[in-house]
Amino acid sequence: MILPVEYSECRQRFIDAALTARLTTYVLPSEAGASGETLSMDTAYIGPDAPKRLLITLSAVHGVEGPAGSGIQSQWLRDHADGKIDLTPDTGVLHIHAANPWGFSHRARTNENNVDLNRNFRDLADVEHLNRDFDEIYDILHPQSPESDVIKQHLAALDAKSDEWGLDRVMNTMSAGQYRHQGALDFGGSEEQWSVTHIKKAVEPYLKTAIDVAIIDFHTGYGDYGETVFLCFNEPSGPAWRRAEEWFGYDTINAKAINPGGEEKTFKRPDYSGVIAAGLHDMTQALERSVTCVVEFGTYPISEYMGDVLRENWAYRGGVRDQREDIVEAFARQFAPLDEAWGQSVLAHGRRILDQAIVGLGKIS
Numbered sequence: 001m002i003l004p005v006e007y008s009e010c011r012q013r014f015i016d017a018a019l020t021a022r023l024t025t026y027v028l029p030s031e032a033g034a035s036g037e038t039l040s041m042d043t044a045y046i047g048p049d050a051p052k053r054l055l056i057t058l059s060a061v062h063g064v065e066g067p068a069g070s071g072i073q074s075q076w077l078r079d080h081a082d083g084k085i086d087l088t089p090d091t092g093v094l095h096i097h098a099a100n101p102w103g104f105s106h107r108a109r110t111n112e113n114n115v116d117l118n119r120n121f122r123d124l125a126d127v128e129h130l131n132r133d134f135d136e137i138y139d140i141l142h143p144q145s146p147e148s149d150v151i152k153q154h155l156a157a158l159d160a161k162s163d164e165w166g167l168d169r170v171m172n173t174m175s176a177g178q179y180r181h182q183g184a185l186d187f188g189g190s191e192e193q194w195s196v197t198h199i200k201k202a203v204e205p206y207l208k209t210a211i212d213v214a215i216i217d218f219h220t221g222y223g224d225y226g227e228t229v230f231l232c233f234n235e236p237s238g239p240a241w242r243r244a245e246e247w248f249g250y251d252t253i254n255a256k257a258i259n260p261g262g263e264e265k266t267f268k269r270p271d272y273s274g275v276i277a278a279g280l281h282d283m284t285q286a287l288e289r290s291v292t293c294v295v296e297f298g299t300y301p302i303s304e305y306m307g308d309v310l311r312e313n314w315a316y317r318g319g320v321r322d323q324r325e326d327i328v329e330a331f332a333r334q335f336a337p338l339d340e341a342w343g344q345s346v347l348a349h350g351r352r353i354l355d356q357a358i359v360g361l362g363k364i365s
């Protein structure tokens, strides 16, 4: 496979590609991988000890979505080793591989505590009141059985709620983050997770000197098949937003709504809470000089994969996730298709995006 999907194979490729990089391994304590393997977040850094310009990439914040970002990072490292990439002497590049190693290996979007890490990077002292709407659709999102007719009823109820509330409000409720239901979907956690702590550790030495920064976090699940959707986390129309437009294109950055792909209706971008890229942005020295984007690669329409999302969470809540290979595998393929053409498209886009960021960083005087 051009994009292998197994965590251990992806990790090995990353390490093999990182020959010319400074490699750091953070072992996740107390958890093993699906095949008993050690789990770790690994970082590969290339550049001076005190970079002025810095590109940070992340893969597998949503574990199961990891193959795309992992493949892009490994490709970049190989390109660099082959002498195909020009960096100014003051530019550093830090790739953070498998930010959520448990989810990558066990084919989950969440981590070992059912926390969505991309809702966890924030002050968690006073979050329980957030997203009260979630309680109102809790029953719709959490079926008591994985049977097809039951799932269909729940999806129909979700459609009916969209008619009543509007799609924007339903999508916001489902995805903004919630902090009251531990076993449920979209749970942001009650304390900072290991991954967030170690991502902060990994970036801190480089952010001490870096002034101009680009943060790119790779995900999958929104957009047309194999194509990109950018979610820019800078102040809209501020200096960093303008910089992102220059690098990646005006239309790419200024989409008014999220196009989830296929014939699906677009919806207003949810008011995400605790996003990792946004948290990293806030750690940078000059906020108006830090371009911060989540890049999504489209797989299938939400209406096609929502049933698998409900089933996978049902299996988690019921404590039968390990026994339901059928459910977990169907879920995983929605976010990491086993399709060479999809993988080729992801890698081609990924190479271009990182090139645009590096060229953009290099041009800043």
Ligand SMILES: [Zn+2]
Residues within 6 Å of the ligand: 062, 065, 219, 220, 221
């Ligand atoms: Zn994601």
